Amino acid sequence: MIDVPTWVDEVTRSGGSYRGDGEKMALVIRLARENVARRTGGPFGAAVFELGSSRLVAVGVNSVTRLQNCVLHAEVMAIMLAQQRLRSFTLSAPGLPALELVTSCEPCAMCLGATLYSGVSRVVMAATRDDAMAVGFDEGPVFAESYVYLADRGVTIVRDVRRTEAVSVLEAYRDGGGPIYTARPPVT
Amino acid sequence: MIDVPTWVDEVTRSGGSYRGDGEKMALVIRLARENVARRTGGPFGAAVFELGSSRLVAVGVNSVTRLQNCVLHAEVMAIMLAQQRLRSFTLSAPGLPALELVTSCEPCAMCLGATLYSGVSRVVMAATRDDAMAVGFDEGPVFAESYVYLADRGVTIVRDVRRTEAVSVLEAYRDGGGPIYTARPPVT
Numbered sequence: 496m497i498d499v500p501t502w503v504d505e506v507t508r509s510g511g512s513y514r515g516d517g518e519k520m521a522l523v524i525r526l527a528r529e530n531v532a533r534r535t536g537g538p539f540g541a542a543v544f545e546l547g548s549s550r551l552v553a554v555g556v557n558s559v560t561r562l563q564n565c566v567l568h569a570e571v572m573a574i575m576l577a578q579q580r581l582r583s584f585t586l587s588a589p590g591l592p593a594l595e596l597v598t599s600c601e602p603c604a605m606c607l608g609a610t611l612y613s614g615v616s617r618v619v620m621a622a623t624r625d626d627a628m629a630v631g632f633d634e635g636p637v638f639a640e641s642y643v644y645l646a647d648r649g650v651t652i653v654r655d656v657r658r659t660e661a662v663s664v665l666e667a668y669r670d671g672g673g674p675i676y677t678a679r680p681p682v683t
Numbered sequence: 684m685i686d687v688p689t690w691v692d693e694v695t696r697s698g699g700s701y702r703g704d705g706e707k708m709a710l711v712i713r714l715a716r717e718n719v720a721r722r723t724g725g726p727f728g729a730a731v732f733e734l735g736s737s738r739l740v741a742v743g744v745n746s747v748t749r750l751q752n753c754v755l756h757a758e759v760m761a762i763m764l765a766q767q768r769l770r771s772f773t774l775s776a777p778g779l780p781a782l783e784l785v786t787s788c789e790p791c792a793m794c795l796g797a798t799l800y801s802g803v804s805r806v807v808m809a810a811t812r813d814d815a816m817a818v819g820f821d822e823g824p825v826f827a828e829s830y831v832y833l834a835d836r837g838v839t840i841v842r843d844v845r846r847t848e849a850v851s852v853l854e855a856y857r858d859g860g861g862p863i864y865t866a867r868p869p870v871t
Contacts, residue, residue: 496684497685559772560772562772563766563767563770563771563772564763564766564767564772565762565766565773565797565800565801565802566754566759566762566763566797566800571754574753574754575752575754578751578752578753579751579752582751583751584747584748584750584751584752584753584864585753585864603796603800604792604793604795604796604799604829605792605793605794605795605796605797605799605800606793606796607792607823607824608791608792608793608794608795608796608823608824609753609754609793611792611821611823611824611865612753612754612791612793612821612823612865613753614753633800633836635795635796635799635800635832636795636796636799636825636826636828636829636832636833637824638824638826638828640824640826641792641824644823644824645824648821676772676773676800677800
């Protein structure tokens, strides 16, 4: 069963309403930080919001180690749970409001692909690819052209929202000896 | 619940043992063809095999429309189910035999990322990215450098195994009016 850890409800309930990218990102970083503190996965959080109303639709936290599954990054979790909730394989289906993905770190190659297919019209990021690589994660084959590809298909990209806070969560994970589950060392 | 359709058991049971890339690919294309015929998803199949013994570990068929989830491409399904079966978030964990992914079509951007993180040491493909794009699927931001990235990390890529047969399944899906669920039309 694909679901977030039980403690997530407490964090989202206490959050109340979310205004602007800053408040939405604060929630997502709180999820990432709790995920590290409770040892339920990697230092990443994500959420899907309605663009207009800022209503929270679904959240995800990295669950690779908890659920023993390499696919369950925070963004993939948030997208899967949002689509399950809205009963649609695309978040840009007719009749749905515009939706956005807010993530505590720039998506890896897999999550960037999932973001394209998800149907969100906007992605907001905190930490960068380089920040994640600096603590040991392999972010996969993402290039400048990858973002051009998404932009050409109508996806707006917003960067560097609360980046310093998100980096502090990455560093707390590294300093606590959290496992780097994406590691596939370069062949020498 | 993430699982393959019930008819998949019949196909894999009747298949017996699989020798060489050709026989493994024949199974995967049969899964793709059945998935179209039974209207349980897109025209794609995939499987994880042990490299040495050729033992079948897990299969996947595209389940985007059936399970209303954009993430559930054939490769993602096969990887998730293989990891669930082996209770490991990486298929290159110590103690596991070397494993490979056999897929009826070149992976999209999301699935190529998932392939990297999955821990398989080899990927075998039939139809190409261009073949999938020709029937309307959006394969996402994958570039020549994306494959260099995987090769640098020890993943062997094998192309064009039974490509013509795999293309005939893509065409059957298009001719039957199957939905193109990845569509996010380029902004003009």
